[in-house]
Amino acid sequence: MGKKIKDPGLGNASAASAERMMNPNGSFNILHLNKTRRFSEAYNFLVEISWWYFFLLTFVVGFVLNAIFALIYLLIGIETITASTGNLSEDFFNAFFFSAQTFTTLGYGAMSPEGMASGIVSSFEAFFGLVVFAFITGLIYGRFSKPRAAIRFSKHIVFREFADNMAIMFRIVNNRRSIMIYPKVTVTLSLTKQNEDGEYTNSFYNLKLERKSINYLPTTWTIVHEVDKESPLSVFTKEELIKQQGEFLIMISYYDESFNQEVHQMHSYTLEELRLNYKFQKAFYYNTDGKMVLDHKLFDNIEKLNNT
Numbered sequence: 339m340g341k342k343i344k345d346p347g348l349g350n351a352s353a354a355s356a357e358r359m360m361n362p363n364g365s366f367n368i369l370h371l372n373k374t375r376r377f378s379e380a381y382n383f384l385v386e387i388s389w390w391y392f393f394l395l396t397f398v399v400g401f402v403l404n405a406i407f408a409l410i411y412l413l414i415g416i417e418t419i420t421a422s423t424g425n426l427s428e429d430f431f432n433a434f435f436f437s438a439q440t441f442t443t444l445g446y447g448a449m450s451p452e453g454m455a456s457g458i459v460s461s462f463e464a465f466f467g468l469v470v471f472a473f474i475t476g477l478i479y480g481r482f483s484k485p486r487a488a489i490r491f492s493k494h495i496v497f498r499e500f501a502d503n504m505a506i507m508f509r510i511v512n513n514r515r516s517i518m519i520y521p522k523v524t525v526t527l528s529l530t531k532q533n534e535d536g537e538y539t540n541s542f543y544n545l546k547l548e549r550k551s552i553n554y555l556p557t558t559w560t561i562v563h564e565v566d567k568e569s570p571l572s573v574f575t576k577e578e579l580i581k582q583q584g585e586f587l588i589m590i591s592y593y594d595e596s597f598n599q600e601v602h603q604m605h606s607y608t609l610e611e612l613r614l615n616y617k618f619q620k621a622f623y624y625n626t627d628g629k630m631v632l633d634h635k636l637f638d639n640i641e642k643l644n645n646t
Contacts (some may be wrong), residue, residue, distance in 0.1 A: 505548075521551065558622065
């Protein structure tokens with residue numbers, strides 16, 4: 339049953355120009371203003387960002403730190419680590435290379451500190467470099483070890499005939515080779531309507547699904563909401579449905595044997611993304627040896643129904 343529920347935490351107020359509540363990647367589409375930034379949030383930020391951004395940020399920070407130490411060595415005097423070339427840029431690069439060798443505790447021996455000032459700075463830099471590398475190592479371990487779901491949602495969500503009614507369907511697959519144990523899904527529909535006062539408000543419904551859970555998922559799972567007389571979408575025609583301002587908020591949970599714990603992943607589709615009278619192509623088949631083959635290239639494929 340499409341049971342109307344109270345605000346799940348997204349707010350009942352809306353606007354005519356309101357964007358989707360949740361991005362396709364599962365993050366909420368919320369802009370934070372005047373939020374106090376805390377250093378304790380840095381770890382979460384560095385663990386959540388993409389790998390390319392993480393390594394780019396690591397490279398930039400390392401370059402800046404070594405450049406700062408190189409400037410300090412120049413201020414002390416390049417002669418305290420190596421002979422001056424008489425060219426400022428060449429002296430800077432020599433100081434930078436010495437800083438990089440000290441920072442990584444590598445040291446080729448071609449340059450070394452001579453004097454109290456350069457010795458103190460290089461000693462501090464070597465210690466600081468150990469701390470930084472320990473921090474980065476911890477972040478890399480945290481990024482690898484953090485439990486993450488690896489669900490792939492279909493690119494399309496379809497609206498087609500099902501039994502004696504119409505139904506909304508999307509499907510999922512596990513992007514890992516591991517088996518999803520006892521996956522379960524909840525779908526919340528958000529509908530935005532204009533009231534008599536001209537204000538836009540959100541209404542939320544828990545949608546009834548053909549199956550809310552299965553025991554395991556080795557291939558694909560098509561999740562179905564039948565638009566029967568109890569569905570909140572039954573009052574719309576097919577043409578009216580895709581013109582509504584609405585969104586399907588999806589959360590899937592399952593036990594991941596790789597992490598030995600339950601993981602979650604969210605996703606969303608808007609009513610505008612509905613593909614009318616399409617069906618999903620089967621993404622798995624049996625080969626000549628009798629083995630089941632799951633072709634991930636076929637996962638997003640849909641085809642027009644012949645009777646439309």
